[in-house]
Amino acid sequence: MQCDYFDAGVCRSCALLETPYARQLADKDAAVRATMGTTADGAVWLPPVASAEEGFRTKAKMVVGGTVEAPTLGILDMDGGGVDLQGCHLYPDALSAAFAPLADFITLAALEPYDLTTRRGELKNLLVTVSPDSDLMVRFVMRSTEALARLRKHLPSLQRALPTLTVASLNVLPEHKAVVEGDREIPLTAQESLPMRLDDVTLHLRPQSFFQTNTDVARALYRQAEEWIDAAAPADVWDLYCGVGGFALHALAPGRDVLGVEVSEQAIASAALTRDELVAAGRPGAADARFLAADATAFALAQDRAPELVVVNPPRRGIGPALAGWLDRSEVRTVVYSSCHPGSLARDLAAMPSWMAREIRVMDMFPHTAHAETAVLLQRA
Template identity: 50%
Template structure:
């Protein structure tokens, strides 16, 4: 993949642009193993290779989410990024238009022109970061696998909200695949994407992200993997590995909207000790109330709310229950699970842990504290081509002598 914006130095989001994709994948695998092999080893206890082949992504057109800074004018808005060639402290607000970025799924890219037209129709004045004037800061779009859209306008205040409301019917006519339209209010001059207040403008309350047949519900401020195909592969691989065990109960920590939890709520493969269709009990824990509420909606839709439950809570402060589950799934942020949760798992007696990591350095650090466990499967999934980022899935089992 090649990009004129990268060639011109006006976008630096893809540092590996121009590197052959096979080499990108090879280098990521080598880098991850350099961090993890000294801790995890290279083979399972039965002598087989620990690492499976990496799962590649599409090189382009894989992103389901766009976070666009709005610059220019209401008459001629630019959707993209601030010009990175300027010093942040002395930025004059000039933006680079990235509506033609090759990373976005085609249906996502097709939404940009109607959104720009809506900005003009409503007369929304782009926020000038240098002068701290204007109203419209960002437009954030998410595309579902069925090519339905969530569209969010991030405003400095509610001053231009009436004008935006008046323009929404035209937006829905131009983009009939819009499922959710909201305004987010971000009053502060800060380098963040969104504020706390979300105002519903049209459509449903959630965007349905159907992954491996499961209707995950995405709320405006919730997290979802930006590469749907790789998210599907990640959840499916976790399911395949766990189905080779006698797991009947699962805790899904850092559960988000329940991507892992719902995938693991029943046995899906026939080669393991439990027959396909065997139901599991799942308990999810997540700090974000919106994500938990969205997961609860999916549980009701599937009629599984009696055995697949979600609660708001801090995964790093898990309290010891009377009975531990057969497996714990952890999908932490880049900082990893940390010493408190790692030490709890180490002393818990939980038979197995599925660890999904976006940072092999913190995964290696956490593995140092999980000495009662040995890795039995590991795989890299390339969530983010053209960058150094990735996801690693590892299955750990408690050693028999512990």
């Protein structure tokens, strides 16, 4: 992939861009193998799942800089100035096409970009997600609610410019710190979730719910997990760190109890909505799926019984020693581990000596970077 921003030294986020993609994928697979070390002894390494080289990012996290009259959407330079990346090739056309109307809307609604140096201004980030059906979710991350009335007043003009705009919200991030969003979300549209159609399951993404940035590779990840789960044929499944229910809802089968646990209440509401739609559509096993808003580790440690299979999809820090220890002592027969950090994955598996990695597959969610998603099938040693 050729990138003018990279060639000009304006943006180096795609650090491996000059490396041929086939080499990137092979190196990434080799790096995960090296990091896992002896925790992967005896495992079968399945071929890594490749991504498209461009147009694969279905979520854009655009820092807003510049001025009301001439906003930039992209990143900030070393001095805190805005660097416009509206032409970035990582985004699919349906997402890229939203940037210019959004920049015009910033001017129309007088949304003053936040200045890191002076700590003045309101609009910090634009978070834009596109669904497989080209529908859009737009979130305005702002320092306060000062512009709420103007956002509501001018939103119809944005909807005319972007007919596929389905969900819009104002996220409030009052603190001056290096985070993308705040805790408070104010809906601007009647619809509050974005349908994400993946094969025969349509997940629902609310503004503060996590979803994989590379939707095509996410499909492959869910299919791989579904294959492993069906081969194990468990009577019951727990999906810990379930998010919007991706793994749990791909584990459905007649007579199988499925429970998803996630600390985010928004994500649990989304998962339950998909479950209810599948029940209404007559999907076998959907009525036996439940979702619970709770801390995954605290939930597991408080139970007096364990299921036959557990799926874990933790954040970068991994599942940690407490949950790893519980899994090691439990009567669980199979674990499907989806990891976004090989280092924490290796630490967790080292804390689970009763388990053996049977199959491992690297999923390339983020081409041109060293980031690796790894799916692992674990069974008792």
